[in-house]
Amino acid sequence: MITVKQVIVAPLNLFLKTLGVDVLHFWALLSAKLKIDFRRPPNSFQSAGKKQTLIKQLFIYAFLGAMVVFSLYRISDMMLQFSVFFTFLIVFEGTILLTEFTGVLFDENENQILLPRPVSSRTLLLVRLVHILVYMSYIAITLSLPFAIYLAINHGLLSVAFIIGVLLCAWFTLILAVGFYMSLSKFVSAERFKDVLNYFQIALAVVIMASYQLVPHFMEGANVESLMFKQAWWAYLLPSAWFAGLTKVIGGLAVSSDWVYAATALCVSLLGSVLLIRKLSSGFTSIISESGTGIQREVKPVEIKSAKGWKNKLLSILCISEVEQTGWRLTMSHIRGDRKLKQQVYPMFAYSLIMVVAFLKPEINDFSAYIQELATSSKYLLFVLTGFFGTLGVGVIPFTDTPKASWIYEMAATNKKYHIQSGAVKAMLFTFFLPLQLLYLIPIIWIWGFAVLPYVFLGSGLSVVLAILLVRIQNNPLPFSQGREMVNKGEYTLRMFLGMLMVGVIIGLVYLVSLAHMGVGIGLCVVMPLFISLSYRTIRNR
Template sequence: MVKIILLSLLPFRGIIRAMGVDFEHLCSILKVKLMMDNRRSMSMSQKGKDSNNQLWLQSFIYAFLGGLMVVSLIRIENDLVSYTIFFAFIMVMIAMLMISEFSNVLIDTRDNSILMPRPINSRTLVLAKILHIAFYMLQTSLSLSLVMIIVTIVNHGFIAMLILLLLIVLSALFTLFLTNIFYLGLMNVVNGQKLKDIIVYFQIGMAILFMGAYQLMPRMMDLYDLANISMSIEWYSYLIPPVWMSGSFDAYINGIYDGSHLLFSLLAILIPVLSLFFVIKVLAPKFNYALAQLDVASDKKKKTKTESKEKNQFIDRLSKIFSKTTEEATAFKMVWLMSGRERKYKQSVFPSFGYILIFCLVFAFKSKEAFNLETLAESQKYLWFIYTSIFLAFSITHQLAYSDEPKSSWFYRSLPLSNPGQILMGAFKSVMVKFYLPTMVIIGSVCLYIWGIQVLDDIIFGALSIFLVTSLLFSWQNPQFPFSVERNTNDFGGNFVKGMLLMVSGGFLGGINYGLSFIPYSLFVAIPILILLLYFNLRSYQKISWAKISE
């Protein structure tokens, strides 16, 4: 794809040189930037090794997501409604992807130290950055729209397809304007580290959004008569950009050229063009200046944040409660703090909280009747609520070993420890107490509210079962110190096997719980057995020697 993009610039070589831009330098810079994009995996992907086909992979994923949306929209007979939803989807997706996927490239100023000392004029650098962003947005918007473009050309003809392409480009331009305002607003409020934290949360939100849309949208659409839905044009319609685009398209395909549709067409063309001019003339210089100030600020303001005294005291008390030795308590406190600072760890783990909520909604509300809490209380769906938490338990422990800065883990081997298992056990207890225990308390409270006190033994049994299975999986994998392994050394074949084993384990435990619920007092007998098994497994893991720790 990189070669195709660079070849597309050849017809404009004369125009580019007339602008005072060195065409060869421009192509060289763009080639390197695009090659880096082609090797940069998506944040939602856990791909561990470098690839030279990431742009094609991203295009395929975006086309698939766009196709899912179009499959839902083809049921809507009103063109104004269906294309309004489509353009809203395109604009939201481009904005979210610009923030979550492309932000690391946008705010990365490391290439300045390489390019600025070189004999490259400023116009070449500015145009390279603009074209880089333009190609990314064009690839994203066209990939998301691919299925809709095919549907449009089949239903309305070739001319309608060309108009749709123009409106998609205009939508992308206006989204670029909104995204620039978003970045500038954040840069004026937060420093560089806070900005990166906010971007991580956007990435987490995107992962949850994709999962939620995939699981919930088809079920929600079955509840409503979307085929006959309509939309009336009100005064506020002129303030909604997707309506501008859909109104313009509706004017052509249905031959409606009244005042409202003509005004929509004017807004759809004029506002994005003016916003592009505003971005180039006003926002781009301000963005570059804010980016430079961001670097200066991050260099000047490298202060280590001291944790509040109350927070440290709270962690100390927890470490004493759940740890037996000083070494284990120290590891407990260290991992507690680091798990809240490691961006990649949060990016990998936090979506699991959203997945639990989505799966609970999917299992609980499969039909209109299920929305009745009384009907829900008569079922045994509380088992779904309890055992969906196994995904979180697996994620927080499995991702514990990985870090983007594994070289800093040298200090583990410098510690005067005869038994490194104490560090591993302190780390395991820390993430389970910090993340899993509060989640289970919330799930248990919801179950008690809906199903009553009679499910308390099921909640305790389920929590202990998941704790035991997670500890077994944690002990069976190669022992690794927390945050000590580079992420791209991940064994994906092994991860797939572990993921399948996890799903089987969740279903197996839920089946055992369901079967024991028919035997009176059986869970009260099983709970002490689970506690003993968990105790002996953790005790054996504590005795891991240095020889078993992987390099």
């Protein structure tokens, strides 16, 4: 007797065969991957299980989606509403894909199991694409849920058509990025592929963030209620317009141009899938096999030296014990050699600079008058927010591609195990946070003078305290003791948004202090090192 499941799966199996994928291998591998994901112990949010962890992350994504709805409801033109939202969705999911899911796509941890077996490149690539799509779909639907509720209230079943467009948009974003990756692999050797990909990801992530932050500022001052979607020739080249038109077609609200957009969305998604799996997938197994053996850096043992030379003298001042110095040196070694760590942390410098431009909005035409006006404002506090990006590297300290070496933590003959973690946090803040703060002192002093420095130092100190306390509150594991696994996907981006909200509270507190006598700000700056020291103690005394 034919079951409902067989009826649903039969068309999918036919499509899989058309792509040249082994159906039995595909379903077996995908089922195994999804089961393993929810059987590993959770890391993020320290929840009781993977599903609870995922639900908590999705709740925050729903909140972000609600914030987008507050910006879109003022737009009266439905086509423009959909186009703006799908642009947001593509950018947001593309950012997460670039920063967090690429490691899943080219993961070499399964090589010893899969590569000796007769699993084709097409099958293996599609399994990983669908595996990633499951999580990207969760994120996409959750981000879209507030807007779908808004549509259901005002337009009824149009919300169902909107969700269909969202899912197809998530798949399009995935095949677009992976299609580029696989095209890139045709021009570079497998040994160098991940290195080239790493630099490209950093550059593209910066471009995406720059567009995401700067483009809306070009629209400021415009009458949003009167904006209309312009039916120009270049609009047919915009993916966001394709899925907006598709949503209107499925919802029964289409005009003639929407049919063209919808047909383009379907054709590009379908043909892109066929091209990616049938043509570009060749050599995928070679990429992951070479990446697992050809680009691993040689790890040299860390030699603990006595404090001599200015670097070691500085280290002896910053760290209270030799164990903490070991955590510092271990982290510095990873910063120099860990490619994925660079990929996650280095773009934050560029993000921070982009945020400065986005918030300050310099007037090029009358720059001198702009500077004079800026000097009378309190916008120097925005540098506290942009400087916070330098603390985000603390969140990636526990993760590495070689977590098996963490057994040494349990074997070490010391009762100061968490001094290693505090040393690692200090190394991250010294390497990424301090340079940003020193860089921003130049424009701050030039525009606002020395009088605002107590408040800038106070905000920076509170940001450091926040970063340290988050390590303790979230019970972060010891440095480089956890694998980069699916459980953490989406969490890094989530932490960035949550941290920015908390820094907003810090800015408000610093602004209130600035309204009081300057002596209050100076006094708080004097005691700030004590607060930072006590924060580090909460880590060491775990």
